[in-house]
Amino acid sequence: MSAFIFEGFLSTPEVLEVFSEAAVVQAMMDFEAALAQAQADEGLMPAGCAQAIAGVCKADLYDVPALIAESGRAGSLAIPLVKKLTDTVALFDKPAAGYVHWGSTSQDVIDTAMVLVTRRALQLIDRDLTRLNADLLRLARAHAHSPVLARTLMQPAQVVTLGYKLVGWVAPLLRRQARLREAAPRALRLQLGGAVGTLSAMGPKGPAVARRMAEALQLPWSPLAWHTQRDEWVALGSEVGVLCGSLGKMARDLSLMAQGEIAELAEPAGGGRGGSSAMPHKRNPVSSMVALAAATRAPQRVAALLASMPQEHERGLGNWQAELAEWAGLFISAHGAVKALADAAQGLGVDEARMRTNIEALQGLVSAEAVSMLLASTMGKAAAHALMESLTRQALASGRHLRDVTLDAITRDAALAGLHDRLAPLFDIDRAAEPAARIALDQLETLDAEARRLQASPLPS
Template identity: 65%
Template sequence: MSVSIFDSFLTTPDMIAVFEDTAVVQAMLRFEAALSQAQAEEGLLPSESAAVIATACDARQYDIPALIAAARSAGSLAIPLVKELTKAVAARDKGAASKVHWGSTSQDVIDTAQVLVTRDSLQLLDDGLHDLTGHLLHLAEQHLATPVLARTMMQPAQVTSFGFKLANWLAPLVRSRQRLREAAERALQLQLGGAVGTLSVMDEQGPAVAQRVANALGLKNAPQWHTQRDEWVRLGLEVAVLTGSLGKLATDLSLMAQGEIGELAEPSGNGRGGSSAMPHKRNPVSAMIALAAAQRTPQHGAALLACMGQQHERGLGNWQAELAEWPQLFLSAHGALQALNDAFAGLQIDRARMLRNIDALQGLVFAEAASAYLAATIGKAAAHALLEKMTGEALSSGRHLSEVLAEAVQADEQLRAAVDTAHLQTLFDAVKATAPAHRLAARQLQSLRGDIAALNLRNTK
């Protein structure tokens, strides 16, 4: 396929190569070679004819731009390709030429080719997820006790653990890796049905031929699915969900890398993240690429859903639209994955800045913990009202909430007698405040570590 300069900027050469025109045509020719060989093994054509057909199934022998141009008027890339393949075979063996594409139809060739290149693209995604989840798991284990601000509604909320935040980025990606494999198991299947899906030309031998073709291509054999697009679309939507999760991660990364926040920074050097006008700039380019991918993806996913209402036994317009939309999902997903792998392989984490951002809030993010502690003495409503008043005084005076609250406790006889002042002060300790998040993250990481190890083990088989 041909991609624009701006598409290329947002994806990777590896994924472009998977869906490149020659790769798709070669996948179509792999189907044709496997079909003729299977038919020969079932006695439907001479083995010599199958060998001649296989010899001609090399995409390098064909003028692919001319095929693409001819496909526009023919209505399918398979039609001019089969025509040229038949000519190439006839030049070697006229008898064999009559058996080219025998018993098949254009959609069989194209759908199976899509399945073959998609299998390659899924391996790229799986490899990228292997790396990114590895980076995130390692960082999460390192930062279980690292305090960082949790932010809700774009505002400071409480202190959490950076390891907990990393675990929350990690978990959806592990799930996506699992779901993609599950969806692929169902969707990566041979398409072979002939003109209307009944394998009528090959008669009773059709199912045996289909099984042989599936075996040769390493695909699951199933009844034709010409206009049954449910499993195929589910696979595409899993890619869309993955890209959405990558976009969430990129959003948080970009916000934490803002100069005013400065808690994270992408790797720099060699012109990475620079500005054409401002020498001081350090732009989060990995986050930018992932965000761009996430913003483009919903439309492609929606297009797949819109294309599902395919008419009768062969779609008119909707199947063709699906073919064009399909690669875009994978191009965006892999671009986002690679960009974030680049970022997290050298991510810079400023723990001191995280603490300074907490300290700059004058202890206000610990107000809930202090209120909960005081509620045991004066009741929930009174404790809440007291903390509301004390936070207002801290803000107006520019003092730390712990100091203002300690004075209020000392000024109130009931509180002074009931409150452990030393314990109250520990509620304003940022590191100790990470304890609940630390515990939860440690438990979650143990489960995720096992899931990742199982996925990695299956990847080596």
């Protein structure tokens, strides 16, 4: 059984197509066509030869699986591709065949092809990240005042609001989107250096050819080849890995809040989504599942990219090839995660009544810290903390509300009697949620502005 089946299951048809064999080969052909045209424009080959080369730079003219099979023996996909391209050009224009791939090297064509397909993958990620962020911001504003349990170390802690939690999800996603926008133009550059990066085969015309190619492919170019200087490229991959981690954080919280015993949130259902082969009642959080799978796999892929960076001299042996093998999978997983969570956020179910019920079921224990601080104003922090520990144990053992247990204790202690009227408001759920609501609303202004800024300047095509 092919691993591709399970890769596709965790991703999207769009990004799988971006990194498909045919798409990568076509990107390599685009490089060769642009190279020939740029060299013709600089007088390094007749215009007719460039036209002959460009005319057959179409992946669908070639047996792509055969090229890939040959690449294993050749040590590079570029070698059989250039040979087959040369043979094909020769069928129509023998002199033109002598100019195919002239002055370039295998890594030039492969790196640039990966830049071209990665640019398309980033556009998909950016598009769906914009959609996800917009829906999270919408939900955060709608539920800025909706009380929900905050949980620490997997246990109930205090009362916050759902808007506060959603702000905590969307803020890192907006930061990641901005960082990807910053990293992309530094990493997505034309690779054209020839054998050792000096463009020596093209003589003084080399830089002009590179500039023309960069313009044709809509890529920046720098005179220093990055054959073994992989810092900006790996930095982009690392940003994608951090994005997967941020998406995984959201997915972890969402899946926990969607558990049947909690039931505060629910992913969209219907149309066979999230069903079970054995249990008809189940509503599995499949979007969270996809994002968590991406977050699980991304660290290993990013680690492989980092490990591949110490490349030998002017051309790496094994490490560049390892980088290539990991690269596509990182982006394939990332888009699967972004798209899945964007779909979930669009139809996310929020049960405010259940959120309140879950708070009330804790018998007021989530107010223990606030009550302890009130008691400390009279009896000191240490004594108040010890008393509240005792009172919470009594509430749990008796099944009574902590408010009532505390009122009994205050009534019995003349020194605390003056606190009686100040106690009840501390158990008001909506009041307890106010600090979180204030933070959420304050942050929403900033996050909305950042989202608008990013929407106004999408990644270039």
